[in-house]
Amino acid sequence: MPGTRAARRTREEVDATLQVAKLDAAELLPTAHCLAFGLGAHGGAGDVCLLELEPALCQQLEAGRSLVIRGDKEEQAVLCSKDKTYDLKVADTSNMLLFIPGCKTPDQLKMEESPCNIVHTELRRCRPRLKKLKKLLMGNTYEGPDSPKEKDSKCSKYTTEDLLDQIQASEEEIMTQLEVLKACVIRGYWRILEFDYEMKLLNHITQLVDSESWSFSKVPLNICLQELGPLEP
Structure with missing residues (x-):
């Protein structure tokens, strides 16, 4: 008192x-x-x-x-x-x-x-709670720039800040899990490639590697991007 x-x-x-x-x-x-x-x-x-x-x-x-x-x-x-x-x-x-x-x-x-x-x-x-991370990203997978979903504003997309707000894990743990999920940043948002679209990209790459007689262990990234850019912007 x-x-x-x-x-x-x-x-x-x-x-x-x-x-x-x-x-x-x-x-x-x-x-x-x-x-x-x-x-x-x-x-x-x-x-x-x-x-x-x-x-x-x-x-x-x-x-x-x-x-x-x-x-x-x-x-x-x-x-x-x-x-x-x-x-x-x-x-x-x-x-x-x-x-x-x-x-x-x-x-x-x-x-x-x-x-x-x-x-x-x-x-x-405790272990980071990362199941929600995959659930969020799989709710709107990336099917290419011409997909109708890319024009639908109702489809959820997540920036790094959005994920830090919603996922119960540290920043380093979230970033490590994004690598495990093979997520990538497209126009500022973290996305997981839809399986068919990923296979389509892989097919383009293998055809280019075969036509240029490159080794699969030494694919020149910059040249690959220049050649495939017009096909998949």
């Missing part, structure tokens, strides 16, 4: 609290950190989230990099760094109530006092 000095506890009181909390004193960290929030610092909802990070993620934040939380309303949120994905798990703990002198539960607060709900969240490394 403002203007009230926190009460000091004796060693016996601390030991008794540890026993109630079923904690071993030898396993406790030697340093305690006191967090103070000014009036209105925790926003209108009155919620504070304590997020436990591994040292590598702390170093990334200290270096000025960002961590991103991804997930639609019906999905469980994940936290992503540049190259890894983590599950966000709410850690069940009552230790904050046991160790904060004079701490009140929401039921004990007066009506005029603004409650502050503290949630302790920890991270667990």
